[in-house]
Amino acid sequence: MQKKCRIDEAMKRKYPEQVVLVTTRSAKGRENVMAVGWTCIVSGDPLMLALGIDDESYSYELIRATRRFVVAFPGERMSREVLFAGTRHGHKMDKLRESGLKVQKASVVSASLLADAVVNLECRLVDVYRPGDCPVVIGKVVAAHQNRDTRLKRLYTVGQNYAMGKVRSTILKKR
Numbered sequence: 139m140q141k142k143c144r145i146d147e148a149m150k151r152k153y154p155e156q157v158v159l160v161t162t163r164s165a166k167g168r169e170n171v172m173a174v175g176w177t178c179i180v181s182g183d184p185l186m187l188a189l190g191i192d193d194e195s196y197s198y199e200l201i202r203a204t205r206r207f208v209v210a211f212p213g214e215r216m217s218r219e220v221l222f223a224g225t226r227h228g229h230k231m232d233k234l235r236e237s238g239l240k241v242q243k244a245s246v247v248s249a250s251l252l253a254d255a256v257v258n259l260e261c262r263l264v265d266v267y268r269p270g271d272c273p274v275v276i277g278k279v280v281a282a283h284q285n286r287d288t289r290l291k292r293l294y295t296v297g298q299n300y301a302m303g304k305v306r307s308t309i310l311k312k313r
């Protein structure tokens with residue numbers, strides 16, 4: 139049975155919410171990483187993702203400038219790095235280096251892959267919409283990479299104050 143409640147009260151129960159890390163790299167080679175929870179698939183063929191990315195973030199500036207970015211699904215041991223990337227702005231610091239995240243070279247875009255992520259998706263910016271107070275960035279996936287460890291669990295936000303939990307996909311190849 140349902141009972142009517144305030145919208146903000148209902149939204150406290152949205153968890154688990156997926157979280158991704160978005161990496162970017164400026165034309166001059168400055169790298170950045172941020173955490174994004176507001177994300178979903180908006181096209182299957184070609185694969186496209188939508189990301190709600192705040193106007194104030196350095197990542198938004200870099201995405202608009204370069205039109206390239208990487209979306210990584212964080213692995214189970216990356217909660218500290220997700221919080222680091224999601225609670226500091228990269229305008230004046232090299233967050234990617236200071237987070238200690240291990241990086242790999244991508245194949246199409248200049249932004250880095252995250253070595254310990256479950257999956258990395260290289261994206262090209264398709265468009266930016268503003269349906270409400272947050273820009274919605276649409277990225278077309280142009281290349282994909284997956285962790286060699288197929289049993290690696292993916293990190294989710296499981297509660298308020300960025301509480302993190304891990305989930306393993308049921309569709310797994312035998313090692």
Ligand SMILES: Cc1cc2nc3c(=O)[nH]c(=O)nc-3n(C[C@H](O)[C@H](O)[C@H](O)COP(=O)(O)O)c2cc1C
Nearest residue numbers: 172173174175176191192195196197224226227228
């Ligand atoms: C778990 C988690 C989820 C987040 N989700 C979003 C989101 O969906 N959109 C957003 O703009 N910021 C989100 N943030 C906050 C940004 O990651 C944060 O503002 C970050 O400092 C922006 O970095 P930048 O300015 O270096 O790009 C989230 C943070 C955390 C920890």
